[in-house]
Amino acid sequence: DQQVKQNSPSLSVQEGRISILNCDYTNSMFDYFLWYKKYPAEGPTFLISISSIKDKNEDGRFTVFLNKSAKHLSLHIVPSQPGDSAVYFCAADMSGGSYIPTFGRGTSLIVHP
Amino acid sequence: DAGITQSPRHKVTETGTPVTLRCHQTENHRYMYWYRQDPGHGLRLIHYSYGVKDTDKGEVSDGYSVSRSKTEDFLLTLESATSSQTSVYFCAIRDFNYEQYFGPGTRLTVT
Numbered sequence: 001d002q003q004v005k006q007n008s009p010s011l012s013v014q015e016g017r018i019s020i021l022n023c024d025y026t027n028s029m030f031d032y033f034l035w036y037k038k039y040p041a042e043g044p045t046f047l048i049s050i051s052s053i054k055d056k057n058e059d060g061r062f063t064v065f066l067n068k069s070a071k072h073l074s075l076h077i078v079p080s081q082p083g084d085s086a087v088y089f090c091a092a093d094m095s096g097g098s099y100i101p102t103f104g105r106g107t108s109l110i111v112h113p
Numbered sequence: 114d115a116g117i118t119q120s121p122r123h124k125v126t127e128t129g130t131p132v133t134l135r136c137h138q139t140e141n142h143r144y145m146y147w148y149r150q151d152p153g154h155g156l157r158l159i160h161y162s163y164g165v166k167d168t169d170k171g172e173v174s175d176g177y178s179v180s181r182s183k184t185e186d187f188l189l190t191l192e193s194a195t196s197s198q199t200s201v202y203f204c205a206i207r208d209f210n211y212e213q214y215f216g217p218g219t220r221l222t223v224t
Contacts, residue, residue, distance in 0.1 A: 006155075009153075032211050034211060034212065036213075036215075041217075041218070042217060042218070043203050043205075043215030043216050043217050043218050044156070044203070044213075044215045045215065046212040046213070046214070049211060049212065089155060089156060093211050099144050099161075099163065099207060100158065100161065100171075101211070101213065103155050103156045103157075104155060105153065105154060105155035106155045106156075
């Protein structure tokens with residue numbers, strides 16, 4: 001049973017528009033959430049994170065929103081660029097836990113010029 | 114960039130042969146992980162280590178073993194490779210922060 005779900009395997013967006021990637025979780029013990037970006041033939045790289053004490057975290061064009069009551073988080077990319085085309089993984093972790101994050105299956109984002 | 118390398122980067126092997134993949138870090142991070150990435154499955158944890166000689170199983174550990182005799186090295190062994198183990202394998206490291214740093218990956222093909 002997936003505790004972290006990314007229900008959209010793929011997303012296609014026009015350059016300059018907003019990309020919204022979604023992630024849902026079921027375990028209420030999760031209190032820290034991360035997004036990783038993965039290009040083909042490379043390892044994932046950390047992109048942005050958010051603690052459960054916040055509902056928004058922003059880093060340049062990337063913003064992550066957390067809705068704890070809905071157990072939902074989203075990554076917004078504004079404006080989207082062709083270089084943002086990659087697979088994005090959502091991950092959830094818990095403080096004082098076992099240092100084993102739980103990953104979603106990823107969403108492949110394609111940004112068309 | 115975190116100092117983490119994987120070797121080999123590509124390998125083709127035959128069914129039934131043993132295979133060892135190596136992960137090496139220069140960051141002195143305590144935690145090390147092996148994942149496999151397959152289409153439709155995302156990143157699945159095979160084994161992890163929380164210190165020298167301290168390892169534990171992940172969700173897809175059957176057919177795999179690991180060893181960590183030094184802080185910097187984490188070895189993944191496929192005892193008898195099967196075609197279902199054809200995959201891309203990623204090593205990751207982590208200290209006491211939440212972020213993981215991933216290696217470049219090893220593409221393994223079992224024929």
